[in-house]
Amino acid sequence: MLRLFIVSLLLAGCSNPQPNSFSLAHESEPLIRVPTGEPDSIDPRLGRSSNSTGVMHLLYEGLMRDNYRGELVKGMAAQYDISKDQKTYTFHLRDAYWSNEDPVTARDFAETWMSQLDPAFPSPNVYQLFVIKGARQFKEGSGKEVGIHVVDDRTLVVELESPTPYFLELLGAHFSFPVHASTRDGSTKVPVGNGPFVLKEWKHHSNIKAEKNKNYWDAGEVKLDEVEFVFVEDNTALNMFLAGELDWVGSPNSTLPNDSLTSLEKQGVLHSSPSAGTQFFRFNTANPLLQNKKFRQALAYAIDRDALTQHLMQGKQSPARGLLPESWRKSSREDLFQPGKARELFEAALEETHVNREELKPLTLCYPVSDRNHRIVQAIQQQWQKAFGLQVNLEQCESVSFYERLQQQNYDISLSSWLADFKDPISFLELFKDKRSLSNNTGWENSEYTRLLNESSRETDTDKRLILLERAEDVLLEEMPIAPIFHLNFLFAKKENVHGIYFSEMGHLDFKYAFIDDAGVNELE
């Protein structure tokens, strides 16, 4: 009996081979496989993780979208008008259809946004819609009118609280995507989408397959037949890539092991793409020493970012000179590594705080657990020890416990990173607008900084507004409640025949223009 069982198992194995398991057999198939993790939801109103946003950008399209060069272009909107005071936007929708052939209407947008604004609806991203007139009050249950008006099936008017130069950017993000009525009323669990692809299969904790949406308004531009997201962990993903079972590995939703970078680079498959993300230290200004500006400045100026980048990151990350990504600024900033100045500031800080060097208590540096983070903080711990003889104790925390400690300001120094939600400096700078800002967590505030941000929100001239925001960043870097370390780059490896995937700075892949070409064509025509 046992023999029969074993033989039948072996026969089952032999008769059921896995078609894509061993080779590059699917090289020329119009299908791309990418590793990621299980999305928390694929309903744009509910999902919050980066695993979710990647899938949502396949299945849905907002009034605006990014093209393959990362430029914001019209999506569901055929055209739009902006009023002189920049507070009223009128969108004229294009002739577009949902995957079930229903027309996409202005009502779909309005009803989706209003459903998020329903005080009882558990929408984590709805605060992004608070730029719309009356939206915040409506969500809080105190308002009745919201500045969203359906003129007819093809015309949508949106009134804003104040001029918001990044409003169009918000409309390209997943929290502004329309959701079909059947998803909103819960009559189907299989989403009807309006994006370039439509959901084909979702095996939980295993994979998601999306196939080309034939009813998409721009279906002619979509070359791929299918995209598959495979949910595997980082090392397995790398091995699968090396075995030809995946076409892409690494960012945005998996991490390349540090020791694989050199070999992937030698094979010519390693790529990097800039992200709208910065890694930095937060200083808790409730600590008597860190309350002192010169002390914070000394710590920030003593970090040799170039050395860290070269030795720890194989030169793949960019040393930070500020909080904002370099390309977002008009003027460039000077190098933050100034060891001489750091030592002077450190001595001055000790004098101001009346602390003897011998009395210096060790500071605690806490960071979310990861091999990469551990290497970074160890290196900086040594740099501070060498520069000032300062002792820093390292404490690694599991991620959720780390967020709790941040919110309770239960740390001295913490290693943090921030990835912008949309492409505008305000999505970084607003973090530290005042003490009450949600993710400030440093206890720092500065009236000049707050004033500059407030002034920028009233400024309708784009250039003048950018200057105000850059001045605000200058204040932040003079005060140093944070010490920027790296501007993050997304690292990934892809097969040579995969082209046209747009990698958003905000951390999602757009497959609309993706294609596979074994001849090695690199450019989109």
Next chain:
Amino acid sequence: MLCVSLFLIITLTFLMMKAIPGDPLSDEKALPPQIQQALRKHYGLNDPWFDQYKQYLVSAVTFNFGPSFKYKSRTVNEIIMEGFPISAILGLEALAIALVVGVCAGAVSALKRGKWEDVAFMGGTTLAISIPSFILATLLQYILALKLGWFPLARWGTFMQTVLPAIALAAMPTAFIARLLRANLLEVLKQDFIKTARAKGLTMNQVIWRHGIPNALTPLLPFLAQLSANILTGSFIIEKIFGIPGLGHGFVVSVQNRDYTVIMGVTIFYSIILLSLLFLADILYGIIDPRLREKEA
């Protein structure tokens, strides 16, 4: 007794779950307070702890654990019903390997005591016990899948995809079973009834299979019950390495996500399986070894 144990498990799990810092809404990108409040209200996180505790007790009785906090469109029951069969299939395969290979290796070792077969098997089992499963899994993946291409690297769906994870999962229990069986068999073979059986004219093979192994297996029953419960409910690390959508992986991830309903639901489900199998082992113990019944009588 079963109910008391379950009650204690639920209570302790609830207390520990609430004691760890953070909740399902903790995130580096903090939510505005009014949104946080709305979400907390929606998920019942603002209810007094006693009400939440009561809710979990009720859910254990009705076996309806409600929706997952993290995976918004799924219920805990769906997560268990989808994940458990996968972990159980993998576990059964591993258990079959562990039993067949373990019993054969243990028996051969005992019969060839002191000879090269014994040394080789015992050396092998020591190695299998010492190597952590994640290292073995990675080695198997690297050599048999990546280098030789005999098996798929990861994922779930075909029999071939189950082979490497089942071997990795079976290695340590196989070694334990082999070593325990060897020791027990050596002990059993010294007993008088074995000599009697031989004296009655049975061949050595007949003695081993009819009398030796069944008697040597009896003390293994409690271990096998525990092992079955552990192995059937899935292994976090093996499922993670091989990208298997089983319950073991989902359970650990639910703790990382502070997905309270999933943590409680899966713990209760695991506990029921573990307690039932231990109970079953006790019953089997009595049936297989009549001496125990006599003692109790």
